[in-house]
Amino acid sequence: MSLYCGIAFKRKLFWCYRLLSTYVTKTRYLFELKEDDDACKKPQQTGAFYLFHGLAPLLQTSAHQYLAPQHSLFELERLLGKFGQDAQRIEDSVLIGCSEQQEAWFALDLGLDNSSSISASLPKPEMETELKGSFIELRKALFQLSAKDASLLSTAQALLRWHDAHQFCSRSGQPTKKNLAGSKRVCPSNNIIYYPQVAPVVITLVSDGTRCLLARQSSFPKGMYSALAGFCDIGESVEETVRREVAEEVGLEVESLQYCASQHWPFPNSSLMIAYHATVKPGQTEIQVNLRELETAAWFSHHEVATALKRKGPYTQQQNGTLPFWLPPKLAISHQLIKEWVEKQTSSSLPA
Ligand SMILES: NC(=O)C1=CN([C@@H]2O[C@H](COP(=O)(O)OP(=O)(O)OC[C@H]3O[C@@H](n4cnc5c(N)ncnc54)[C@H](O)[C@@H]3O)[C@@H](O)[C@H]2O)C=CC1
Numbered sequence: 277m278s279l280y281c282g283i284a285f286k287r288k289l290f291w292c293y294r295l296l297s298t299y300v301t302k303t304r305y306l307f308e309l310k311e312d313d314d315a316c317k318k319p320q321q322t323g324a325f326y327l328f329h330g331l332a333p334l335l336q337t338s339a340h341q342y343l344a345p346q347h348s349l350f351e352l353e354r355l356l357g358k359f360g361q362d363a364q365r366i367e368d369s370v371l372i373g374c375s376e377q378q379e380a381w382f383a384l385d386l387g388l389d390n391s392s393s394i395s396a397s398l399p400k401p402e403m404e405t406e407l408k409g410s411f412i413e414l415r416k417a418l419f420q421l422s423a424k425d426a427s428l429l430s431t432a433q434a435l436l437r438w439h440d441a442h443q444f445c446s447r448s449g450q451p452t453k454k455n456l457a458g459s460k461r462v463c464p465s466n467n468i469i470y471y472p473q474v475a476p477v478v479i480t481l482v483s484d485g486t487r488c489l490l491a492r493q494s495s496f497p498k499g500m501y502s503a504l505a506g507f508c509d510i511g512e513s514v515e516e517t518v519r520r521e522v523a524e525e526v527g528l529e530v531e532s533l534q535y536c537a538s539q540h541w542p543f544p545n546s547s548l549m550i551a552y553h554a555t556v557k558p559g560q561t562e563i564q565v566n567l568r569e570l571e572t573a574a575w576f577s578h579h580e581v582a583t584a585l586k587r588k589g590p591y592t593q594q595q596n597g598t599l600p601f602w603l604p605p606k607l608a609i610s611h612q613l614i615k616e617w618v619e620k621q622t623s624s625s626l627p628a
């Protein structure tokens with residue numbers, strides 16, 4: 277390429293980038309970091325780190341919220357040095373996103389043992405003192421985080437858990453090697469590439485036109501009801517899963533379906549929750565609860581659900597010793613699904 281052509285090409289590239297939105301630029305930047313180990317090296321030097329211990333994120337308390345502090349590479353190296361650890365451990369970190377200004381964000385678990393042997397679990401209480409925070413189970417903290425931190429930490433935990441559980445090739449039994457960003461692992465002996473797994477799960481709010489069906493599993497917190505959920509079986513479409521799960525769990529046949537939204541859910545592993553509204557055939561509303569799956573299920577009126585949505589915890593026992601029925605918190609997709617149903621019922625009952 278001549279010097280003139282070279283300059284013209286660079287100018288064109290510059291204008292191409294100028295024309296792209298911040299979102300597109302950010303997405304392409306992250307794509308490059310995931311695909312190219314060399315491209316990921318520098319961002320790891322200048323980026324910010326979220327710390328975990330045994331899959332529990334480091335959090336600090338502020339008012340009634342938890343905050344997820346970030347640490348620079350310098351702070352992290354100092355910390356590792358203090359605990360007699362080699363800075364090479366930082367290579368165990370995984371890329372979880374970046375800021376609008378393209379500062380890359382990584383997550384690192386200091387409490388997991390790694391097959392590469394340089395990484396041993398570091399003492400939790402001493403680290404908490406040093407870091408002026410606590411490693412708190414994500415399940416306990418999720419609903420007291422901002423939406424941004426909740427999403428980042430859920431992604432980070434899911435990715436860290438997947439790497440921890442996939443250190444060996446299931447074909448050769450040899451250790452697998454993570455790429456720098458942590459978007460995949462490769463078995464050096466046979467080049468099999470492993471990618472992080474996500475389990476698709478449907479969540480369905482069944483309605484008979486005026487009421488909606490909510491259920492409880494025995495593992496739910498006392499008093500909490502939610503929409504019906506279930507993992508997709510291999511070979512199924514999500515619509516087929518909705519039909520099967522509703523039939524399996526409450527013995528009803530779904531007539532129509534309407535997609536609502538989706539959400540990554542980190543528990544118990546990494547699920548993609550796909551939310552639907554469904555209606556049952558008129559007159560076919562008799563529930564037959566599958567007690568192997570659910571503790572109970574019932575129809576609730578618009579008024580009952582709208583009242584429950586407004587209820588705020590902590591929930592105290594009523595005079596008859598039971599808890600008032602309550603719904604999953606805002607961050608859970610089931611809340612969004614139920615709220616949308618209440619709003620639709622409200623608007624359809626308004627005079628035209
Ligand atoms: N974000 C939200 O608003 C909500 C999320 N959920 C999530 O949905 C998930 C699925 O709901 P369930 O009623 O428990 O599912 P389910 O009705 O399919 O029953 C769970 C059973 O499915 C089997 N199973 C099949 N594939 C599985 C897989 N990949 N991983 C684990 N188990 C598998 C197991 O035997 C397990 O005991 C739950 O893990 C829960 O965390 C549930 C309700 C609300």
Ligand SMILES: [Mg+2]
Nearest residue numbers: 504505506569
């Ligand atoms: Mg279920």
